[in-house]
Amino acid sequence: MTTSTGLSTGSGTGAAVLVLEDGTRHVGHAYGATGTTLGEVVFATGMSGYQETLTDPSYAGQIVLQTAPHIGNTGMNDEDPESRRIWVAGYIVRDPSRVVSNWRATGSLDDTLVRDGIVGISGIDTRAITRHIRSAGSMRGGIFSGADAALDAQEQLRQVTEAPEMAGQNLSAAVSVDTVQVTPAVVSDTVPRIGNLAVLDLGVKQSTLDNLAARGFDVHVLPQASTFADIAAIEPVAVFYSNGPGDPSASDAQVAVLREVLDAGLPYFGICFGNQLFGRALGLGTYKLTFGHRGINQPVLDRATGRVEITAHNHGFAVQAPIDGAFDSPNGYGRVEVSHIGLNDQVVEGLRALDIPAFSVQYHPEAAAGPHDANYLFDRFRDVVVAHLSTKDSK
Numbered sequence: 001m002t003t004s005t006g007l008s009t010g011s012g013t014g015a016a017v018l019v020l021e022d023g024t025r026h027v028g029h030a031y032g033a034t035g036t037t038l039g040e041v042v043f044a045t046g047m048s049g050y051q052e053t054l055t056d057p058s059y060a061g062q063i064v065l066q067t068a069p070h071i072g073n074t075g076m077n078d079e080d081p082e083s084r085r086i087w088v089a090g091y092i093v094r095d096p097s098r099v100v101s102n103w104r105a106t107g108s109l110d111d112t113l114v115r116d117g118i119v120g121i122s123g124i125d126t127r128a129i130t131r132h133i134r135s136a137g138s139m140r141g142g143i144f145s146g147a148d149a150a151l152d153a154q155e156q157l158r159q160v161t162e163a164p165e166m167a168g169q170n171l172s173a174a175v176s177v178d179t180v181q182v183t184p185a186v187v188s189d190t191v192p193r194i195g196n197l198a199v200l201d202l203g204v205k206q207s208t209l210d211n212l213a214a215r216g217f218d219v220h221v222l223p224q225a226s227t228f229a230d231i232a233a234i235e236p237v238a239v240f241y242s243n244g245p246g247d248p249s250a251s252d253a254q255v256a257v258l259r260e261v262l263d264a265g266l267p268y269f270g271i272c273f274g275n276q277l278f279g280r281a282l283g284l285g286t287y288k289l290t291f292g293h294r295g296i297n298q299p300v301l302d303r304a305t306g307r308v309e310i311t312a313h314n315h316g317f318a319v320q321a322p323i324d325g326a327f328d329s330p331n332g333y334g335r336v337e338v339s340h341i342g343l344n345d346q347v348v349e350g351l352r353a354l355d356i357p358a359f360s361v362q363y364h365p366e367a368a369a370g371p372h373d374a375n376y377l378f379d380r381f382r383d384v385v386v387a388h389l390s391t392k393d394s395k
């Protein structure tokens with residue numbers, strides 16, 4: 001058992017305890033809302049961008065630990081949220097900022113955590129927990145604060161071990177829109193309107209929608225349970241599957257719809273969860289990484305250009321595929337290749353179909369937060385769609 005004592009006053013009052021499913025305990029301070037929260041404990045290595053991290057729906061069901069020791073000093077603003085609320089199941093911070101100082105700030109992180117009911121803990125040894133997760137793997141955990149901090153340790157551990165594991169969870173319904181939402185294309189002298197794009201909302205980020213609209217797509221965001229008929233009804237020129245929380249192996253319905261999309265010959269682009277579901281549609285498997293990739297400084301090789309990009313990541317699962325050269329897709333969509341590879345661990349970071357207009361990446365070309373090295377992928381998608389439309393016209 002590891003126990004660390006708090007180093008900061010934190011924002012909440014009173015004690016809090018982080019309990020991992022292997023029995024590890026860290027005692028610190030209540031932070032944000034008080035009570036009990038359960039989820040998969042993961043660490044994120046971004047030195048900045050906590051607002052984008054917290055509002056990324058892909059983190060639903062996860063208790064996020066920030067390895068950056070000092071969080072909250074720029075507060076919260078009205079421009080950076082990636083969705084309508086904070087989605088993390090819980091928040092672990094070493095040393096929350098006691099003051100907010102930024103010209104864009106409209107509120108504090110602490111108040112927003114309380115507003116959205118996010119239970120957190122501060123003042124614990126985040127480095128020790130990160131090193132533990134790196135070797136033992138991401139695991140279930142719980143934060144207990146307020147009166148719950150005083151619960152019997154065995155009772156706290158029981159609650160943690162009875163919580164669902166991330167493997168096998170389908171969380172799309174919890175984060176997706178209920179009705180179709182449209183973001184019109186941002187057209188100009190240099191950006192022509194391309195047509196309607198169907199975006200399946202599995203937990204999409206605002207920056208992704210903005211990037212797609214800026215390429216001339218009228219972006220129609222569809223609920224996660226949409227059928228192929230729902231997609232066809234908007235007469236799309238192409239289809240996009242977003243990032244999102246949960247285990248890709250638990251999304252059979254969306255994979256079946258994607259197969260209909262590919263069978264119909266519609267161009268396809270997927271990001272993160274959308275990459276994993278593309279892999280599954282092609283007939284590939286997915287698996288859980290030991291501790292995943294979450295941060296804004298991950299090196300990725302684009303095999304088409306030989307260029308190394310520094311990129312934003314947030315994934316705990318990955319696609320299983322041969323990384324040495326093209327191969328036949330098991331489900332009969334022709335030849336496929338792994339287009340991008342993570343240079344830290346050789347994980348598949350992108351897939352490209354060679355015989356149909358479809359590709360995807362495991363990481364985040366929209367960044368938010370993170371470097372913009374991979375933003376060209378939105379241009380690549382626009383070019384694929386425009387080329388596809390021109391071959392259709394010439395037939």
Ligand SMILES: NC(=O)CC[C@H](N)C(=O)O
Nearest residue numbers: 058243244272273316317
């Ligand atoms: N950002 C994402 O789309 C994450 C995809 C998936 N939930 C994973 O953890 O791998």
